[in-house]
Amino acid sequence: RVRVVIWRLIEKESERERKQIDIEEQEVMRKEKELFCKKRAPAEAESKKVGIIADASRTKTLALANADASAIKAIGAAEAYEIEAIGKAEALKMSQKASAYNQYGDAAIMSLILDQMPKIAAEVASPLNKVEDIVIVSGNDGSMSSEVTKLLAELPPSVQALTGLDIKGAIENIPGVKKA
Numbered sequence: 084r085v086r087v088v089i090w091r092l093i094e095k096e097s098e099r100e101r102k103q104i105d106i107e108e109q110e111v112m113r114k115e116k117e118l119f120c121k122k123r124a125p126a127e128a129e130s131k132k133v134g135i136i137a138d139a140s141r142t143k144t145l146a147l148a149n150a151d152a153s154a155i156k157a158i159g160a161a162e163a164y165e166i167e168a169i170g171k172a173e174a175l176k177m178s179q180k181a182s183a184y185n186q187y188g189d190a191a192i193m194s195l196i197l198d199q200m201p202k203i204a205a206e207v208a209s210p211l212n213k214v215e216d217i218v219i220v221s222g223n224d225g226s227m228s229s230e231v232t233k234l235l236a237e238l239p240p241s242v243q244a245l246t247g248l249d250i251k252g253a254i255e256n257i258p259g260v261k262k263a
Contacts, residue, residue: 193253196246 187194211217239250 193248193250196242196248196250 243249
């Protein structure tokens with residue numbers, strides 16, 4: 084009988100220990116679930132959130148870069164078209180000028196040079212604006228008109244030396260102009 088009582092006591096003690104182990108296992112599982120809910124689940128959610136934000140940021144950056152590239156490409160194409168149009172217009176202008184020069188020959192070139200003569204004369208004479216007095220020394224009769232006449236007589240050879248155009252010859256070739 085004592086053995087039976089001891090045996091039952093041991094069984095009860097063993098049963099109590101098993102229940103205690105079950106309770107402790109359940110407590111461990113509860114703490115694991117609590118830890119998952121408090122720490123791991125929010126951390127995973129935050130990780131997913133950061134990943135989604137990074138993907139969105141990358142997509143936005145790529146879209147903006149593509150838009151910028153398209154804008155730059157369009158601007159470049161427009162600028163190229165503008166340069167091409169300007170080049171064509173200038174080429175047409177030069178072609179028309181060349182055609183006019185060929186049609187009118189030396190007379191057209193003479194006209195251009197004569198049109199530019201006042202500008203050339205102004206540029207050549209501009210340093211004289213700073214001169215207060217001019218003294219002309221003459222070895223001949225000493226008149227001012229003879230010096231001016233001499234200066235004008237030297238103008239056609241000077242123009243020919245600078246431009247290669249013979250003013251005297253071009254004027255003589257104009258219909259109705261008589262040689263002097």
